[in-house]
Amino acid sequence: MATVIDRDQLQDLVAQGALLVEVLKAEEYQEDHLPGALSIPLAQIDRETVKTLDQEHPVIVYCWDAA
Amino acid sequence: MAPRAAARLELLGFTKVFHYHAGKLDWMAAGLPTEGENAKRPRAGTVARKNVPVCALTDRVGEVRDRARVLGWDAAVAVNDDHVVLGLLRSAELDKDADQPIEEAMRPGPSTFRPYVPIKEMADYMTQHKLESSPVTTSDGKLVGLLLRSDAVAQAEGCPDCVRKMI
Numbered sequence: 001m002a003t004v005i006d007r008d009q010l011q012d013l014v015a016q017g018a019l020l021v022e023v024l025k026a027e028e029y030q031e032d033h034l035p036g037a038l039s040i041p042l043a044q045i046d047r048e049t050v051k052t053l054d055q056e057h058p059v060i061v062y063c064w065d066a067a
Numbered sequence: 068m069a070p071r072a073a074a075r076l077e078l079l080g081f082t083k084v085f086h087y088h089a090g091k092l093d094w095m096a097a098g099l100p101t102e103g104e105n106a107k108r109p110r111a112g113t114v115a116r117k118n119v120p121v122c123a124l125t126d127r128v129g130e131v132r133d134r135a136r137v138l139g140w141d142a143a144v145a146v147n148d149d150h151v152v153l154g155l156l157r158s159a160e161l162d163k164d165a166d167q168p169i170e171e172a173m174r175p176g177p178s179t180f181r182p183y184v185p186i187k188e189m190a191d192y193m194t195q196h197k198l199e200s201s202p203v204t205t206s207d208g209k210l211v212g213l214l215l216r217s218d219a220v221a222q223a224e225g226c227p228d229c230v231r232k233m234i
Binding site: 035053 | 071076077079083091094103105
């Protein structure tokens, strides 16, 4: 199960090289996203879209809010 | 949505998956930078004046008024040690008795706005509600700056595509 983190932990992990992934729709990503984040909308997460990512590398996912 | 994305990644073999629970809204509410089309457009946090005078509840009105006016301000924000906004003093409050403590003179619990609010939205709101200034704070109440209506209106007029839908 994924580890829930807060903003400070996110910044620490990113500083250590973690990959940031926004899972909202692409249009929302285009408006605003966290610095350095990739866009992989939830509906598009499959073996093909993540094949270039290292499965052993830390990945942080986020959407709009906690709802 | 993000928990489902995290679960999906784990099913696909990712072993170190983290979920930023509070999400993009929390990031933007903290006044942190973003990338994207909206990042270049003015928002409450970018237009707010960061050099607004601050004071403590125990300070006296006269001292705060003098300090503010020397700096060209007709407003000050009362904050605690953590810079959390406790009250606002506009010109009417700063004109009160010089010996009065700030805690008694200020407008307590003023409406505050998050840094990511588009400047057009702020300009319209402040005009409709006749607010000459409004504190901009992070989601945990810490002062980012004081937004002046004149600044908000001027910026909004110079940015016709500043309106956006906040989800």
